[in-house]
Amino acid sequence: MDVRGVELQVKRAVEPLAESMGLTLLDVELSSEGAGWFLRLYIDKESGVGIDDCARLSEEADGILDGMDPIPHAYVLEVTSSGEKPLRFAEEYAKFSGRNVLISTYKQVGGQKRHEGKLIGLMDGEVVIEDDEGKQSRIPFELVSKARLAARY
Structure with a gap:
């Protein structure tokens, strides 16, 4: 199974639905975790994403995905905020600047392997x-093993 191909197919199918609900579909991620598969839809909206937004999109997207059947085995659909x-992609570093x-x-940069702060962007690699x-x-981009948005409390 071409995971990236499935992610793109799902994004193309669900994005118009999300937009019709006032949501932005930021990313689609299909991953194998333990014995199961998870399809995650990451969403955002200007006024903030609530649980009702996630539930509504999950219910509607489930119907679309059942009709398409893009994943040949059982999976869990999760709709979550961008929190x-x-x-995963270089272009996201500009999108989420701020x-x-x-x-x-992968190895220490500035004496540490874990870095937290406000994202300025991706500049000169x-x-x-x-x-x-x-x-x-x-931080050299090629040394990044994982990066994610981090909620601040």
């Missing part, structure tokens, strides 16, 4: 983040 969305992120690296004191750090 802790993984950043948001808080948590980045893990480096992820630029800023800490609470306004100090910027640059």
Whole structure:
């Protein structure tokens, strides 16, 4: 199964539905976890995503996906806000500029493998983040093992 192909197919099918509900479909992620498969739809909206938004899109998208049958086996559909969305593609670093992120690296950068701060963007092959004191750090993009949006409380 071509996971990326399935993700694109689902995105094309569900995106117009999300937009009709006033939502933005940010990403679709199909992943195998343990013995099961999960299809995650990450959504956002200007006034903030509520549980009712997630439930409504889940119910409507489920009907569309049942008709398409893009995944040849059982899976769990999850609709979630962008709150802790993984950043999987370079273009997402510009899209989520200004948001808080948590980045893990394959090896130490600046004496650590875990970096947190406000995302400035991706510049010259480096992820630029800023800490609470306004100090910027640059992390070579090829050293990023995981990156995700991080909720701040």
